[in-house]
Each structure stands twice: as C-alpha cells, then as structure tokens.
Amino acid sequence: MKNTVSTNTVSINTVSTSTVSTDTITGTRREVRRDILGAPALRPDGADKVQGKFAFSSDIWAEHMLWGATLRSPHPYARIVSIDLSAAFDIDGVEAIITAVDVPGKKTYGLISSDQPVFASDFVRYVGEPVACVAADHPETCRRALAAINVIYEVLTPLTDPERALLPETPKIHPDGNMLRYQKIICGDQTIQGEIIVENTYELGMQDQAFLGLEAAMAFPDSGGAGVDLVIATQWIHEDQKQIAACLDLPVDKVRVTLGGVGGAFGAREDISLQVHCCLLALKTSRPIKMQYSREESFYGHVHRHPAKIWIRHHATNEGIIQRIESKMVFDGGAYASTSAAVLINGITHIQGPYKCESATVHGFAVRTNNPPCGAMRGFGVVQACFAHESQMDKLAVACGLSPVEIRLRNAMRTGDKLITGQVIESVAPVERCIRETDAIPMPVPLARDANPLELVGGSGLTSLPQNIVRGVGWGVSIKNLMYSEKFDDYATARCQLHDGIVNLKFATAEVGQGFVVLAPQIARSVLGVDEVILDPVDTRIGSAGSTSASRQTWMSGGAVDGACRLVREQLFEHVGKIHNIDPLRLVIEDTDIVDMIGDFRISVIDASTGAHFDQTFEHHHRPTEELDENGQGNCHVAFAFVAHRAVVDVDVELGLVKVIQIATAQDVGRVLNPIAAIGQVEGGIAQGLGLAVMEEIVLDNGKIRNPSFTDYLLPTTLDMPDVIAVLIEEPEPQAPLGAKGIGEPPCISVTPAIAAAIRNATGRDLPRVPIRPQDICL
Amino acid sequence: MTPNTEVYQLNVNGKKCEVRDAWIGESLLYVLRERLGLPGAKGACEQGECGSCTVIMDDQAVCSCLVMAATAIDTEISTVEGLSVDGKLTDVQDAFVNEGAVQCGFCTPGLVVAVHNLLDTSPTPTDIEIKEAISGNICRCTGYGRIFEAVRSAAATRQETNK
Amino acid sequence: MTVAVPTSLSDALAAIAQNPAAQIIQGGTDLMVEINFNRRKPTDVIALRRVLELREWSIAKDGSTITIGAGLPYAQMEDDEIARLVPALAQAARTVGSPQIRAAGSIGGNLGTCSPAGDALPVLSALDAIVHLRSSTGARNISVHEFMVGVKRNARAPDEIIVSVTLPIVTGWQGYAKVGVRNAMVISIASCCLAVDRTNSAIRIALGAVGPTIIRCRATEAWLTSQLDLSSVNTVSTNLLKEFGDRVAQEAKPIDDHRSTAVYRRHAVSTLAKRLLTRANTP
CATH class of the missing domain: 3.10.20.30 (Beta-grasp domain)
Structure with missing residues (x-):
C-alpha cells in the first residue's frame, strides 16, 4: 500500500466551496448566512486540513520517484579545490549526482540581482551553500551518498562582521562587492538641534521564519527532457518559473509550476531554494524527484530576517514634538543579495515611524558577509526600524516628562502629512485612533498571589513565585507600507467564469495559510450573487499574481478577482438585458438575484446564467510608484497601514525571565472582509513579534548556525502566548479595491518594541537589543 | 521474537x-x-x-x-486519518474548522490528535489545562487564540452531547 | 540488521548477552533524534518498550524506599502517590519536554543518555539514588554518583540493562526548579533539586546543566548543616541565604554555549537554590 494522496497528475488541492444553508455558531445563536464579504466565512480547505487529507507539497508521492538531497558547504568561506563524486556513484541506489557543471543555463539566480550560484563551483560563501545534489532510491541512501562525496576546500578567513564589510579595505568576498546597497535620505533642515536630544544604538538578532511545513517539492520530467512540471510550496510561482527556466535553459512555458500545499511561508519561500535542484535531477534521471529539507537543513536552506544595528538620534522640542531624526542603519545581508536592497529601503523609509518629522539625515547600508543570506520576513525591514524608533519614543517621553501614550499622540501622523521621503500620506492614517482605542482596552487583572504555577513565569519549572515577579507595561506603534515599492509593478491576474450559477475562479495566488482561498469566493459571491464557487488549481497557466508577501494579496489578487467578477457581471447584465429587454444599467445584484432597480423584474443568478458561459480575465495594477533619488526623495511606496500595541509582561527580574500576559492592539485594516481570518492574522503576527522580543534568534558562531533545530531555536508555545485583545479599526481605504488594507505584517511589527518597553518598565534596564535574553535583564 | x-x-x-x-x-x-x-x-x-x-x-x-x-x-x-469513523468530521475537527483554528494547517493534524487525546482523558479541561495539554504542539500561523477557542468549543459541544 | 522487541526482562537480557553491541532503545526520545539528525546509524536494536517489568514502581514493605522502573514514563510519575512520597521527582517529571515526550521518556533514558540537562537526574543525585543494573549473568546496584561518569557517559556495561532506581522516602521538604528561556517545552539551562532530610538533620542539593554532569553540592551541604538546625523549619536570614547562594554558585562549573552563558547559568542556579531553600523553610 502506498501513499495515495496525490497522483502523477499535478492538479492538487482543487477546492469547491458553497455556502448554501451553511450553519454557523455566532455566540449561542445559530443562523444561516451567505459567505459574502464581511461574513465570518470558513476556510474551504479546512475540512481536508483537519482530517490530514490536504496534500502539502511534502505529502506528494509518485510511482518510480527518487529522493533528492543536497550537499552543503561546511565552511563560511572557502575555495573549492576539487569535488570527487566517484565513491558516491558506487553506492547502490544512487541514480544521479549533479554539480555546477550540470547546470545547462544560467549558473546563478536571485530575486533582485542574480548573484547566487545554483551550485557553488569556485567559492562557497556561507555555511550551508549547495555544492552538489544526489538522487537515490531512499532518503538514507541519499545521506550516505552525500557523505561519500569528497570535496576539498581551501578554507579562507570569513567576513562575518557587517561593520567590517563597510570598510573599503576589507577584501571583497564576491565579484559584485561587499555593499549590497547604500541609500541615504536627506530632507529638511540639516542643522536643527533639538531642545531635547535622545540617542542610542539598537540591535536586532537574526530571526527565522520557521514555517512548519519544511521546503518540499516534486518535479516530473517530460519524456525526452523537453520540459518539467514542478509542484512546490512557494510564495510566487511565476517568479520561480522565470528563474528556474533561465537556469535550466528551457523556454518559460516548458517549466510548469503548480502550487503544492504550503505549510506557512512568512517570506522564507520567496527565494529559490530547492526548485532548480529538483528540476535538474528530474531531467537528469527522467524520473519524478521528491525533495524535502530536514529542519536543520531548512535553517541553512532559506533566507532569514536581517540582523541590524541602528544608531538613531531624535531632536525634539521641550514639548516632545519631533523635529529631526539622524540615523545610521546597517543590515547584514549575508552572503547573497536576495531582497536586501528592498529590505534596506523599507528600513530607512520607515525610520520616522508613524510620526510627523520634517527633517532627517539617514544613511542605510545593506552589506554582504559570510553569514547566512537574509531576505524577506514578515515586516520586511520595518521590524528593524520600528524597534529603534519606538525605543526612542519612550526615551523621548522620559526626557520630556510625558507618558508613552502622550508622546505618541503628540507626534501621530495623519493623512496628508509628508514623510521624510517627500511622499505625502494619501492613505487613511488613523494613528491617533489606533493609540486611543488600544489605550481604552482594559488592563489585565493583577497577578494573583495564589496563581496556578503554570500561569507564572517559568511555568511547570516552578521557577518563580508571585513575589519574584514584577509587572511592566509598554507601547509600540508602527507604520507599514503595503505592496512592492520603487517602481515595481507587482500586478495580479484573475479569471472568472460563470455558468449555470457556478463560478470558477482561476489565479496564481499562492495560498500559504493566509486565507486567500476563503476570501476569493467571498468576493465572487458579493459581486455575482452566486453561492457555489470553485477554485481552480494554482499554477502558471494564467498570468502572475505576484508574491504572497508585503501584505499585498487581499489588495492585489483581491482586486483582480473583484475586477474579473465585475467584468463577468457586466456581461451577465447585458445578457439578461437583451433577453428581457431591460437596460443593463438598471440591473443590480441583490442577494442571489438580479433585480431591476426601477421595475419589478427579478431573476435568480442561477436561472439567468443557466446555459450561458461568461469568461473574463482581469489584471489589477496598483498605482505607479517612483524610485528614490540620490537624497532618498520620491513617492516610492503605494500605501500604508498602521497599528498600535500595548504589552503587559511579568518579569522575574532576578532571573531575567519573561512571560507576556496581555497584548492589546488596535489595527487600521480599512475594512474587515472576514473577521475570523482577520483575527487569525493579528494573533499569529503577535506571536511572531513576541518570539523576536524574547526568544527567537539564530545564534551564529563564525558564520555557522549554532542552533539549527527546534530544541534550540525556540518558538512561542501555548504557554508563552498571552491573551490578545484586538480592535479592528474600519476606515475604508479609498485606493484599495475592496476598501481593505493588507493586515498580515503590521501585527508582528510594533509588538516587539512594545514587549521590550514593558520589560524595560518592569526592570529599569536599557535593553537596546532583541531578543532580550535573561542575562540582559539580570546581570 | x-x-x-x-x-x-x-x-x-x-x-x-x-x-x-x-x-x-x-x-x-x-x-x-x-x-x-x-x-x-x-x-x-x-x-x-x-x-x-x-x-x-x-x-x-x-x-x-x-x-x-x-x-x-x-x-x-x-x-488523524483514523479519527473519523463515518467520514464525517469529529467534534474536534468540526470545532477547528468553525473557530478558525486552521491557517496553513500543517500543525493541525497533530493538534487535532492531541486534543482528542486530551478530551478523551479530561472531558472538561480548564483553560490552563488546555494550554498545557497542547504545549508540545507548535503552531506558527495562528498565535493559538483560535485553537484555544476550538478546544473550548469542542469540550462544550461534547458536554452538551453527553448530557 | 535486527530489531528485538522482547516482552520480558529475561528475554531482553538474553538478547543483549547475545549482542552487547546492540543499541538499546527505551522511549526513543534521545536515540531517534540522533538517527533522524544523521548522527547515528544503528545496525542492531533492542527495544525495551514492551518489557512491562521496567514500567513498574513499588514501595518497600517498610516504607523506607520507592523503586521506580527505568521505563516508567514521566507522565506516570505525576501520579499522586509518587508526588506525595518523592515530590521533587514528580516536579522534575512535569518539566520534561511536552506531554508527548512525557508519555515516552523515562528515567532509564535520562540515565542512559546521561546529559547534564536531564531533568530527573538532579533529583536522583540529591536523593542518593541507587541504580539497579542487570545482565544475563548478574546484577549490580550502584550509586547514581558512580553511575554518572561524565558528559553523556555512564557506568553501564555493554551487556547491562538499567532496570530501576531506588530512592529513599525522606521526611522533609523537597523540590525541583528549572530555568529555561521558554515557559514550556524547554531544555533546562540551569536546574536545581533541594531535599531536606529532617530525620537525619541533613540537606542535599544537586545542580543540573551547570557542569559536565550533575553536580552535588557537598561542601555547601556540610556548611549549611553547621549553620542551620535542619530538624525543623528555620528562619533563614538574608545574610545566610546570600552566602548559601554564593557557595552553590562556587560549586557550579557551567560553560558558555548557544543556549546560555556560564555567568548567567551560575547566577541562575544559585538563585534557584536560594529560592528552594526559602521554600523549604516556609512554614
């Protein structure tokens, strides 16, 4: 008996959804509802997921498949002297071994600049860099084959200190140099000296996305090697397709990419990991290849959040009004470029936070080192900036004798304010409301003297008693750009077909857990008055949807689905108008009927579309943006969202241990399209921000990851997660197709500084670095 | 042997x-x-x-x-494949779907199994018992809030059914 | 490649006598990690999961000791009776990994792996446990102090199986506490067991994760015995408590690693010891 979840066809996880007479429990009341926009619609893949039937990319199995595995560099920087594959080839069950010489097309890839080798051939630049791949009959055979490959390295002195990478005399570790990007922002009066000046240097460690579903893919070669199908967990199938095709030297249409079930992403699946390797092995062996990283390998196999060092000085009046910011920001990009250039721009353009500021001097550097490559992670450069500016706001508050709330209210930006890039905030900007609504959320009850030990710091470790614990409160507020920036046209495509009252939607939008599969049918139901919506497989047989990142899919792919459905609705109205001799402009959708606004004509959408077939495709483009000029001026971002967080923590001050008790938050969401999905994004983002605040860090030693496992890279558990009380602020965004802003990233951004501030409040320590370790608090 | x-x-x-x-x-x-x-x-x-x-x-x-x-x-x-006897969702599975406890769903089968085990041995768990019982199940998407709701809801439904 | 799954201790002993090189697997929570992480490739395995004799526990007829089977899962050590007789052991068991790990892990595994971070080990050390080993040719009962030889090294002979441990049932307060950077499912970066023996006016302190193996603070114990009347609950002065903590810290031999620093570990274990002493003397 074999795994029957998938077959040799690559259509997986097709989803059919219908809400006819769906019961839902709302409080104690049961009511029938239609899952239109705004309803608490349920995930159409939920039933499969709770039964273990949903096919994640790691669940795919095929007849005659082989396993692929990757040999990685043990050194942070070394020259490859020789690679001897002969002993590995001698192992029974080994079918293929490939290295750089087997890459038929472009030898490198990369999201922004193509500087990362498919396989290292001359130098390895980070621990974990791929050197070779094997295909064999069993994962254990693969491991033995990898062990039998003999690579001779000439070990070189690695560059692991980002500050040293800035120095001109430091030898270049890559032909493209050690500076991935430098950008400054110069604006306003450069001579202002505030009555109040506060400054500090802040640091953030390297965070891992730590999605649960490890990198996995299956490649199916065409007979004769003319093309390949790849089923993969990724964030952007068209970008994968483009990069894979170039490396394979195949026409783009010969590389067909299908989204496999994705077990979380958070930015870590934007870059190429095993895509090219898996396709190469399939073409080489003419057999399906399954590749799946282990957790340890996953830590080496994808990019991480950039560690950063940020010096920042605020000038303000005695009343606490910010006049000028000076900052130097250094992001460690690791060995290859990935998205460092864009992360840097996000960092420097958000360093003012959600506060008015007329003058700024900011220097941003993204540098190359022999550390693991860094790239996208939820929050994308803004997490780093926010930790610095929010820590500064509290310093400013103390210096001015104001409360954390008051200093933020006094400086809160509004729609129409100008950013330090010169860009005017056109988005709805309810910063003040975010702060006030958060402030209005009740504080948690004080710690009980007889509290259950599991509710105390240390939990079942019986570490702390109530008398060891001090409670603290802290604030964080943030601004986050939505969509891609700097002239990038990250459009999204969707196709809508209507027949017999049933809608088929097709798009290439990667569902990574965020819930586009629940939103898209809601849109179709709202626009077209249907109930049954079928989602076609997500693959490259339609135009790009762009990446599932940058809080962009609700806006972009949502806009595309909305647009395609509206085009179909026009066709439907014309069709009905012609048959019933009514001006189509008089027709509207009411629930599941088409009605004449003026007369009393009414027909159900099912009846109206029976026997007909409407088919429309729509591309949604956001408004164009500009590149930054030499002084960092330009309308580089599309739109912005805002959020406030208040953290309450219990700290065992003597041992430096922390338990977060409550997070109160009010988030600017534009419009709530699905309350269940929205709260899920808010709570999930908060958990990740909490992780960065107190426990999550990739520990490096000379470029090598010391903790590449879930025993030592700690993620928040149920007993680490506080109560979350969230207010979703609905002020519809005029620019957004559905009035809704992206909500994925903001929750994880200002919660980190809020928790840090709460720990400072409890301990009186400066704590300029996250994650905050026990020894930072108590030693 | x-x-x-x-x-x-x-x-x-x-x-x-x-x-x-x-x-x-x-x-x-x-x-x-x-x-x-x-x-x-x-x-x-x-x-x-x-x-x-x-x-x-x-x-x-x-x-x-x-x-x-x-x-x-x-x-x-x-x-997890063996939980349901008749192809219908179990009470726990139903609660996970209805309460929004599922996002990417990768942790979900393990959690569903762990929660079944919890409710089979402790039908009326307190909030802190729920948290401890599933403290060995990491979820990276949800922040656990909807998962707690799902467990509470499943326990309540089971109580109701057994009355 | 063979896997033996004996159903009795005698079968298990026969199997290991036949093949002393075989890998013994109890709950699997350590060995399988080694295999999954490509660090060990066993050829022959003897699995003890079905040897029910190893999962029993009993109290001596005279009530002076409790003997716990090496394969008794931690989850079962939270049993009310064990928690009443050896509270420190029940507390330590509760802190092991997650519920899933506690359903599989056992004292035999902790002893076999002999990691200084093994949660049960400071309790065994503080209580001067006796480790019972059996082979097909005989039995050995040795002190846990002799059993734990070094980092992940123990005194088990290749043909021996760890059968059980015997702990004294002591009158007096005892407790276990641990520091990790997470509020659940965390490996200890410092842990401490403190047990007062009122009958013998003695105190025992053992430290975990702050040395190559579990550290028994004998010097501090002797000093404290001279300072306090351990036959009853005392008021511990601030000065005495501080000196006690300093002495415990001196006995620790922690290192810097990716989990923590030596300085913090020394501070943490000293703090835990002080807290346990305070708890022991809280009426």
Missing part, C-alpha cells in the same frame, strides 16, 4: 499493515507517510519539539518521529 526489518507488521487505525524491506532507522512517522499511505501526520522538527507528527499509540499521544517503527509492533496506533 526477533523480527528483522525485512518484514514487520503494524496495527494502524485498526488494520494490520505489512512493512517490507525497510531501513532500521525509519521512524514511525516515515513509515506511516511514505510506506503506508497515511501522510496525515506531518514532520516538521524530527525531534519531538513541534508535535506535528502526534499519533496515538496505546492510548497515549506520542511523537511518531521519535518512535522507531520496527519497534512499534504489537501496539495500537491511530492517526
């Missing part, structure tokens, strides 16, 4: 399953997923630190990645 790994038998979801030509080091997780066509249990850490691979072995919730498959003979193993 000394079975070598040429062939051994496992009892999974009430059925006897034969495993042939296996490597000795294969975990129960690997055998379920790659040899027995039961990919419901997921692998995410390979060291018992995430709970995604949770199955029930002789009435105990265990991490199947830490069970050497060839040693699991003569035990009763149930996986």
Whole structure:
C-alpha cells in the first residue's frame, strides 16, 4: 500500500466551496448566512486540513520517484579545490549526482540581482551553500551518498562582521562587492538641534521564519527532457518559473509550476531554494524527484530576517514634538543579495515611524558577509526600524516628562502629512485612533498571589513565585507600507467564469495559510450573487499574481478577482438585458438575484446564467510608484497601514525571565472582509513579534548556525502566548479595491518594541537589543 | 521474537499493515507517510519539539518521529486519518474548522490528535489545562487564540452531547 | 540488521548477552533524534518498550524506599502517590519536554543518555539514588554518583540493562526548579533539586546543566548543616541565604554555549537554590 494522496497528475488541492444553508455558531445563536464579504466565512480547505487529507507539497508521492538531497558547504568561506563524486556513484541506489557543471543555463539566480550560484563551483560563501545534489532510491541512501562525496576546500578567513564589510579595505568576498546597497535620505533642515536630544544604538538578532511545513517539492520530467512540471510550496510561482527556466535553459512555458500545499511561508519561500535542484535531477534521471529539507537543513536552506544595528538620534522640542531624526542603519545581508536592497529601503523609509518629522539625515547600508543570506520576513525591514524608533519614543517621553501614550499622540501622523521621503500620506492614517482605542482596552487583572504555577513565569519549572515577579507595561506603534515599492509593478491576474450559477475562479495566488482561498469566493459571491464557487488549481497557466508577501494579496489578487467578477457581471447584465429587454444599467445584484432597480423584474443568478458561459480575465495594477533619488526623495511606496500595541509582561527580574500576559492592539485594516481570518492574522503576527522580543534568534558562531533545530531555536508555545485583545479599526481605504488594507505584517511589527518597553518598565534596564535574553535583564 | 526489518507488521487505525524491506532507522512517522499511505501526520522538527507528527499509540499521544517503527509492533496506533469513523468530521475537527483554528494547517493534524487525546482523558479541561495539554504542539500561523477557542468549543459541544 | 522487541526482562537480557553491541532503545526520545539528525546509524536494536517489568514502581514493605522502573514514563510519575512520597521527582517529571515526550521518556533514558540537562537526574543525585543494573549473568546496584561518569557517559556495561532506581522516602521538604528561556517545552539551562532530610538533620542539593554532569553540592551541604538546625523549619536570614547562594554558585562549573552563558547559568542556579531553600523553610 502506498501513499495515495496525490497522483502523477499535478492538479492538487482543487477546492469547491458553497455556502448554501451553511450553519454557523455566532455566540449561542445559530443562523444561516451567505459567505459574502464581511461574513465570518470558513476556510474551504479546512475540512481536508483537519482530517490530514490536504496534500502539502511534502505529502506528494509518485510511482518510480527518487529522493533528492543536497550537499552543503561546511565552511563560511572557502575555495573549492576539487569535488570527487566517484565513491558516491558506487553506492547502490544512487541514480544521479549533479554539480555546477550540470547546470545547462544560467549558473546563478536571485530575486533582485542574480548573484547566487545554483551550485557553488569556485567559492562557497556561507555555511550551508549547495555544492552538489544526489538522487537515490531512499532518503538514507541519499545521506550516505552525500557523505561519500569528497570535496576539498581551501578554507579562507570569513567576513562575518557587517561593520567590517563597510570598510573599503576589507577584501571583497564576491565579484559584485561587499555593499549590497547604500541609500541615504536627506530632507529638511540639516542643522536643527533639538531642545531635547535622545540617542542610542539598537540591535536586532537574526530571526527565522520557521514555517512548519519544511521546503518540499516534486518535479516530473517530460519524456525526452523537453520540459518539467514542478509542484512546490512557494510564495510566487511565476517568479520561480522565470528563474528556474533561465537556469535550466528551457523556454518559460516548458517549466510548469503548480502550487503544492504550503505549510506557512512568512517570506522564507520567496527565494529559490530547492526548485532548480529538483528540476535538474528530474531531467537528469527522467524520473519524478521528491525533495524535502530536514529542519536543520531548512535553517541553512532559506533566507532569514536581517540582523541590524541602528544608531538613531531624535531632536525634539521641550514639548516632545519631533523635529529631526539622524540615523545610521546597517543590515547584514549575508552572503547573497536576495531582497536586501528592498529590505534596506523599507528600513530607512520607515525610520520616522508613524510620526510627523520634517527633517532627517539617514544613511542605510545593506552589506554582504559570510553569514547566512537574509531576505524577506514578515515586516520586511520595518521590524528593524520600528524597534529603534519606538525605543526612542519612550526615551523621548522620559526626557520630556510625558507618558508613552502622550508622546505618541503628540507626534501621530495623519493623512496628508509628508514623510521624510517627500511622499505625502494619501492613505487613511488613523494613528491617533489606533493609540486611543488600544489605550481604552482594559488592563489585565493583577497577578494573583495564589496563581496556578503554570500561569507564572517559568511555568511547570516552578521557577518563580508571585513575589519574584514584577509587572511592566509598554507601547509600540508602527507604520507599514503595503505592496512592492520603487517602481515595481507587482500586478495580479484573475479569471472568472460563470455558468449555470457556478463560478470558477482561476489565479496564481499562492495560498500559504493566509486565507486567500476563503476570501476569493467571498468576493465572487458579493459581486455575482452566486453561492457555489470553485477554485481552480494554482499554477502558471494564467498570468502572475505576484508574491504572497508585503501584505499585498487581499489588495492585489483581491482586486483582480473583484475586477474579473465585475467584468463577468457586466456581461451577465447585458445578457439578461437583451433577453428581457431591460437596460443593463438598471440591473443590480441583490442577494442571489438580479433585480431591476426601477421595475419589478427579478431573476435568480442561477436561472439567468443557466446555459450561458461568461469568461473574463482581469489584471489589477496598483498605482505607479517612483524610485528614490540620490537624497532618498520620491513617492516610492503605494500605501500604508498602521497599528498600535500595548504589552503587559511579568518579569522575574532576578532571573531575567519573561512571560507576556496581555497584548492589546488596535489595527487600521480599512475594512474587515472576514473577521475570523482577520483575527487569525493579528494573533499569529503577535506571536511572531513576541518570539523576536524574547526568544527567537539564530545564534551564529563564525558564520555557522549554532542552533539549527527546534530544541534550540525556540518558538512561542501555548504557554508563552498571552491573551490578545484586538480592535479592528474600519476606515475604508479609498485606493484599495475592496476598501481593505493588507493586515498580515503590521501585527508582528510594533509588538516587539512594545514587549521590550514593558520589560524595560518592569526592570529599569536599557535593553537596546532583541531578543532580550535573561542575562540582559539580570546581570 | 526477533523480527528483522525485512518484514514487520503494524496495527494502524485498526488494520494490520505489512512493512517490507525497510531501513532500521525509519521512524514511525516515515513509515506511516511514505510506506503506508497515511501522510496525515506531518514532520516538521524530527525531534519531538513541534508535535506535528502526534499519533496515538496505546492510548497515549506520542511523537511518531521519535518512535522507531520496527519497534512499534504489537501496539495500537491511530492517526488523524483514523479519527473519523463515518467520514464525517469529529467534534474536534468540526470545532477547528468553525473557530478558525486552521491557517496553513500543517500543525493541525497533530493538534487535532492531541486534543482528542486530551478530551478523551479530561472531558472538561480548564483553560490552563488546555494550554498545557497542547504545549508540545507548535503552531506558527495562528498565535493559538483560535485553537484555544476550538478546544473550548469542542469540550462544550461534547458536554452538551453527553448530557 | 535486527530489531528485538522482547516482552520480558529475561528475554531482553538474553538478547543483549547475545549482542552487547546492540543499541538499546527505551522511549526513543534521545536515540531517534540522533538517527533522524544523521548522527547515528544503528545496525542492531533492542527495544525495551514492551518489557512491562521496567514500567513498574513499588514501595518497600517498610516504607523506607520507592523503586521506580527505568521505563516508567514521566507522565506516570505525576501520579499522586509518587508526588506525595518523592515530590521533587514528580516536579522534575512535569518539566520534561511536552506531554508527548512525557508519555515516552523515562528515567532509564535520562540515565542512559546521561546529559547534564536531564531533568530527573538532579533529583536522583540529591536523593542518593541507587541504580539497579542487570545482565544475563548478574546484577549490580550502584550509586547514581558512580553511575554518572561524565558528559553523556555512564557506568553501564555493554551487556547491562538499567532496570530501576531506588530512592529513599525522606521526611522533609523537597523540590525541583528549572530555568529555561521558554515557559514550556524547554531544555533546562540551569536546574536545581533541594531535599531536606529532617530525620537525619541533613540537606542535599544537586545542580543540573551547570557542569559536565550533575553536580552535588557537598561542601555547601556540610556548611549549611553547621549553620542551620535542619530538624525543623528555620528562619533563614538574608545574610545566610546570600552566602548559601554564593557557595552553590562556587560549586557550579557551567560553560558558555548557544543556549546560555556560564555567568548567567551560575547566577541562575544559585538563585534557584536560594529560592528552594526559602521554600523549604516556609512554614
């Protein structure tokens, strides 16, 4: 008996959804509802997921498949002297071994600049860099084959200190140099000296996305090697397709990419990991290849959040009004470029936070080192900036004798304010409301003297008693750009077909857990008055949807689905108008009927579309943006969202241990399209921000990851997660197709500084670095 | 009795399953997923630190990645695929879907198994008991809020049904 | 390649006598990690999961000791009776990994792996446990102090199986506490067991994760015995408590690693010891 979840066809996880007479429990009341926009619609893949039937990319199995595995560099920087594959080839069950010489097309890839080798051939630049791949009959055979490959390295002195990478005399570790990007922002009066000046240097460690579903893919070669199908967990199938095709030297249409079930992403699946390797092995062996990283390998196999060092000085009046910011920001990009250039721009353009500021001097550097490559992670450069500016706001508050709330209210930006890039905030900007609504959320009850030990710091470790614990409160507020920036046209495509009252939607939008599969049918139901919506497989047989990142899919792919459905609705109205001799402009959708606004004509959408077939495709483009000029001026971002967080923590001050008790938050969401999905994004983002605040860090030693496992890279558990009380602020965004802003990233951004501030409040320590370790608090 | 790994038998979801030509080091997780066509249990850490691979072995919730498959003979193993008797969702599964406890869903099968085990042994758990019972199941998407709601809701439904 | 799954202790002993090189697997929570992480490739395995004799526990007829089977899962050590007789052991068991790990892990595994971070080990050390080993040719009962030889090294002979441990049932307060950077499912970066023996006016302190193996603070114990009347609950002065903490810290031999620093570990274990002493003397 074999795994029957998938077959040799690559259509997986097709989803059919219908809400006819769906019961839902709302409080104690049961009511029938239609899952239109705004309803608490349920995930159409939920039933499969709770039964273990949903096919994640790691669940795919095929007849005659082989396993692929990757040999990685043990050194942070070394020259490859020789690679001897002969002993590995001698192992029974080994079918293929490939290295750089087997890459038929472009030898490198990369999201922004193509500087990362498919396989290292001359130098390895980070621990974990791929050197070779094997295909064999069993994962254990693969491991033995990898062990039998003999690579001779000439070990070189690695560059692991980002500050040293800035120095001109430091030898270049890559032909493209050690500076991935430098950008400054110069604006306003450069001579202002505030009555109040506060400054500090802040640091953030390297965070891992730590999605649960490890990198996995299956490649199916065409007979004769003319093309390949790849089923993969990724964030952007068209970008994968483009990069894979170039490396394979195949026409783009010969590389067909299908989204496999994705077990979380958070930015870590934007870059190429095993895509090219898996396709190469399939073409080489003419057999399906399954590749799946282990957790340890996953830590080496994808990019991480950039560690950063940020010096920042605020000038303000005695009343606490910010006049000028000076900052130097250094992001460690690791060995290859990935998205460092864009992360840097996000960092420097958000360093003012959600506060008015007329003058700024900011220097941003993204540098190359022999550390693991860094790239996208939820929050994308803004997490780093926010930790610095929010820590500064509290310093400013103390210096001015104001409360954390008051200093933020006094400086809160509004729609129409100008950013330090010169860009005017056109988005709805309810910063003040975010702060006030958060402030209005009740504080948690004080710690009980007889509290259950599991509710105390240390939990079942019986570490702390109530008398060891001090409670603290802290604030964080943030601004986050939505969509891609700097002239990038990250459009999204969707196709809508209507027949017999049933809608088929097709798009290439990667569902990574965020819930586009629940939103898209809601849109179709709202626009077209249907109930049954079928989602076609997500693959490259339609135009790009762009990446599932940058809080962009609700806006972009949502806009595309909305647009395609509206085009179909026009066709439907014309069709009905012609048959019933009514001006189509008089027709509207009411629930599941088409009605004449003026007369009393009414027909159900099912009846109206029976026997007909409407088919429309729509591309949604956001408004164009500009590149930054030499002084960092330009309308580089599309739109912005805002959020406030208040953290309450219990700290065992003597041992430096922390338990977060409550997070109160009010988030600017534009419009709530699905309350269940929205709260899920808010709570999930908060958990990740909490992780960065107190426990999550990739520990490096000379470029090598010391903790590449879930025993030592700690993620928040149920007993680490506080109560979350969230207010979703609905002020519809005029620019957004559905009035809704992206909500994925903001929750994880200002919660980190809020928790840090709460720990400072409890301990009186400066704590300029996250994650905050026990020894930072108590030693 | 000394079975070598040429062939051994496992009892999974009430059925006897034969495993042939296996490597000795294969975990129960690997055998379920790659040899027995039961990919419901997921692998995410390979060291018992995430709970995604949770199955029930002789009435105990265990991490199947830490069970050497060839040693699991003569035990009763149930996986997420075996929870539902008639193809309908169980109360716990239903609650997970209805409360929004599922996002990417990778942790979900392990959690569903762990929650079944909890409610079977402790039908009216307190909030802190719920948190401790699933503290070995890492979820990276949800921040656990909707998962707690789902467990509370499933417990309440079960209470209601058993009245 | 063979896997033996004996159903009795005698079968297990026969199997290991036949093949002393075989790998013994109890709960699997350590060995399987080694295999999954490509660090160990066993050829022959003897699995003890079905040896029910190893999963029993009993109290001596005279009530002076409790003997716990090496394969008794931690989950079962939270049993009310064990928690009443050896509370520190029940507390330590509760802190092991996750519920899933506690359903599989056992004292035999902790002893076999002999990691200084093993949660049960400071309790065994503080209570001067006796480790019972059996082979097909005989039995050995050795002190846990002799059993734990070094980092992940123990005194088990290749043909021996760890059968059980015997702990004294002591009158007096005892407790276990641990520091980790997470509020659940965490490996200890410092742990401490403190047990007062009122009958013998003695105190025992053992430290985990702050040395190559479990550290028994004998010097501090002797000093404290001279300072306090341990036959009853005392008021511990601030000065005494501070000196006690300093002495415990001196006995620790922690290192810097990716989990923590030596300085923090020394501070943490000293703090835990002080807290346990305070708890022991809280009426």
